[in-house]
Amino acid sequence: MERTETRPNGATHTISLLVENKPGVLHRIAGLFSRRGYNIASLTVGPTEVPAYSRMTIVVRLGSKSVEQVVRQVQKLVPVVEVRELSAQDLIERELLLAKIRTPERNHAELRALAETYEATIVDVSPDALVVEASGTAGKLDALEERLRPFGIQELCRSGRIALERGFKTLAPPSLKSLPSQK
Amino acid sequence: MAKQKMTGAMAVLRALQAEGVEHIFGIPGGAILPLYDALHGAGTPKHILVRHEQVGGHAAEGYALASGKVGVCLGTSGPGATNLVTPIADAYMDSVPLVAITANVSRPFIGTDAFQEADITGITVPVTKHNWLVTDVEELPRVLKEAFYIARTGRPGPVLVDIPKDVLNSELEFEYPETVSIPGYHPPVREEPRLKDAALLIRSSTRPVLYLGGGVRTSDSHREVFAFGEFLGAPVVTTVHGKGAFPETHPLCLGMFGMHGARYANYAVQGADLLIALGARFDDRVTGKLATFAPEAKIVHLDVDPAEISKLVTATVPLVGDLRQLLPQLHEEVRRAFDAHGRPDLGPWRRRVDEWREKHPLRYRQEAQEPLLPQYVVDTLWKKTGGRAIVTTGVGAHQMFAAQWWKTSEPRHFITSGGLGTMGYCLPAAIGVQLARPDALVIGIDGDGSFQMTLQDLATASEHRLPIKIFILNNLFLGMVRQWQELFYSERYAETPLADLPDLVKLADAYGCLGLRARTVDELDRVIDQALANDKGPTIVDVRIRPEEKVYPMVPAGAPLNDMIGGE
Numbered sequence: 001m002e003r004t005e006t007r008p009n010g011a012t013h014t015i016s017l018l019v020e021n022k023p024g025v026l027h028r029i030a031g032l033f034s035r036r037g038y039n040i041a042s043l044t045v046g047p048t049e050v051p052a053y054s055r056m057t058i059v060v061r062l063g064s065k066s067v068e069q070v071v072r073q074v075q076k077l078v079p080v081v082e083v084r085e086l087s088a089q090d091l092i093e094r095e096l097l098l099a100k101i102r103t104p105e106r107n108h109a110e111l112r113a114l115a116e117t118y119e120a121t122i123v124d125v126s127p128d129a130l131v132v133e134a135s136g137t138a139g140k141l142d143a144l145e146e147r148l149r150p151f152g153i154q155e156l157c158r159s160g161r162i163a164l165e166r167g168f169k170t171l172a173p174p175s176l177k178s179l180p181s182q183k
Numbered sequence: 184m185a186k187q188k189m190t191g192a193m194a195v196l197r198a199l200q201a202e203g204v205e206h207i208f209g210i211p212g213g214a215i216l217p218l219y220d221a222l223h224g225a226g227t228p229k230h231i232l233v234r235h236e237q238v239g240g241h242a243a244e245g246y247a248l249a250s251g252k253v254g255v256c257l258g259t260s261g262p263g264a265t266n267l268v269t270p271i272a273d274a275y276m277d278s279v280p281l282v283a284i285t286a287n288v289s290r291p292f293i294g295t296d297a298f299q300e301a302d303i304t305g306i307t308v309p310v311t312k313h314n315w316l317v318t319d320v321e322e323l324p325r326v327l328k329e330a331f332y333i334a335r336t337g338r339p340g341p342v343l344v345d346i347p348k349d350v351l352n353s354e355l356e357f358e359y360p361e362t363v364s365i366p367g368y369h370p371p372v373r374e375e376p377r378l379k380d381a382a383l384l385i386r387s388s389t390r391p392v393l394y395l396g397g398g399v400r401t402s403d404s405h406r407e408v409f410a411f412g413e414f415l416g417a418p419v420v421t422t423v424h425g426k427g428a429f430p431e432t433h434p435l436c437l438g439m440f441g442m443h444g445a446r447y448a449n450y451a452v453q454g455a456d457l458l459i460a461l462g463a464r465f466d467d468r469v470t471g472k473l474a475t476f477a478p479e480a481k482i483v484h485l486d487v488d489p490a491e492i493s494k495l496v497t498a499t500v501p502l503v504g505d506l507r508q509l510l511p512q513l514h515e516e517v518r519r520a521f522d523a524h525g526r527p528d529l530g531p532w533r534r535r536v537d538e539w540r541e542k543h544p545l546r547y548r549q550e551a552q553e554p555l556l557p558q559y560v561v562d563t564l565w566k567k568t569g570g571r572a573i574v575t576t577g578v579g580a581h582q583m584f585a586a587q588w589w590k591t592s593e594p595r596h597f598i599t600s601g602g603l604g605t606m607g608y609c610l611p612a613a614i615g616v617q618l619a620r621p622d623a624l625v626i627g628i629d630g631d632g633s634f635q636m637t638l639q640d641l642a643t644a645s646e647h648r649l650p651i652k653i654f655i656l657n658n659l660f661l662g663m664v665r666q667w668q669e670l671f672y673s674e675r676y677a678e679t680p681l682a683d684l685p686d687l688v689k690l691a692d693a694y695g696c697l698g699l700r701a702r703t704v705d706e707l708d709r710v711i712d713q714a715l716a717n718d719k720g721p722t723i724v725d726v727r728i729r730p731e732e733k734v735y736p737m738v739p740a741g742a743p744l745n746d747m748i749g750g751e
Contacts, residue, residue, distance in 0.1 A: 024308075031309055078365060079367050
């Protein structure tokens, strides 16, 4: 689980991939990261605006390895259509957090106030437990998690990072029609 | 071409024919039966029955390397497919274009742990450029077209197509595509090549070295490389796969460098102020300790695979692209730089390299009455054949003796397992080479340990009367491992002595081959003549060599490249 931007064992990088939506693609990518010793901090995958493609966001921790090398190795995988490191400055990143808190009802008001501060919502309430949902940057969710801990976190689930760059730059799916054919 | 109704198996056959495949290597089994039924009586491609799928894979590699075409091998489901993993991994490391076609159990059985089921696409993900499990027969033509395209383009390599048995039996409307359209595959990725920057570096270098790898062979650019090398007048070193990229008898060529390179070759690399790396990947066997590799050298690195640039050694100027296209452009740019600013004077550098060469030559001393030395055996073979043979080797000490002493002057004439280091490679590769080049003299230089890993396929060589000549440098040891034990493990020879088994002459006879043996200088001379005269089938020569002979010079693993043992 990624908690902060930098940790003692190396900076993290956010890599965005556009991949063909085919069986086994995740295996190929995860396998490449594992055999070349690239440490995955989080990995998310989901559909894009074009059904033939999925977008992956991988947060990778590299130690002394270069992120260019990772990008070039990933680019060699045939189902990977595009891959780019998203620069930290231009990044819009979001993560989703769900936390089940077991705490006596008298604490609920305080919990609601805390949730409000973090723009989180209470999505389930039962007599002795409630579920908090929040989204935001990893840093914000780290902070929220710390604040929730004293109330008694029973279960915690974080989605891993999704990210896009600001502005009009895209990792757009190529239109299959305009692809040049290769002899 | 009008569409035609046919089975998936027949579609595979038609695809192979459309790709111009003339030979395929394999062995049938339950799941792949429909494809063998389609092949039966087809004429083209000709199927070579091997006795083990690994041999089929290596034979296809040898075929590909000798011919420049794509090699094709077949295997049935389960163990047939897993036996192909070693040659596929070998081809991946050495960038050999290889298409492996396997059958799998029928679709309803996949994932049920059925008899002879293996997830071969899962298993081979890390050792293929790409692979496919074809679950829809209509996809077969497109997948096979893509498979051949991906195997041979860019940085070549192995691909695998796995086809369930019931897909082979299903019918489709067959039409073989003429083009491919693969959104995620664009070889080579061309950045704007910084030719001027490279040319300026070359212009300002007074101690350049040209470092040639397997990419010269792959891109068939030995002519361009030769022209460039002669124009530059810089010393040339090669990797084991670069052997033949530049004539090793040429005064500029210092031969192979690295762990078992000549001292003068390693000294030249370590003393260089510029390395021009062409189609090479800075493997640990050539660099030694990375931190001390070519400490004063700037690096111009030309390679078709962008991921090789600055992977291990940072390139001062990277040039990504096809060597055959880019090198003439670089050559022209350098010519312009020389015209504008004058040529650098390489005279003092050349003289220094020549001094190293005179002071530390590769050498051996064979006494007439003493046991045969492996260096002498290779050198004698080279002299008696005029160096015109295509050589294949196994892996081990004999391989390095061959690399040091077989002066290779043409590309595709030294075929060996370099990256993976697969023992047992020699005989299968020789089979493939001889089929690709029926008129060529094909000589295998093997070791007794290496040979025994695939020897059952003497049957294949003999059945097809392939006139390959395999010289087994027999020291009754796993020689290279023994060398490490002697040097680094206090002479404790754990499990490296090999029993004097089998009797190689009798074995040859049992397989219908000519078997010969030499223990002395005189006998060697005679058996080489006998072997060269035998064009009726394979010849196996048991050459007994001095067991203690070590491959020198040697850079211990992890040591700087100029910190060598032996060969002073």
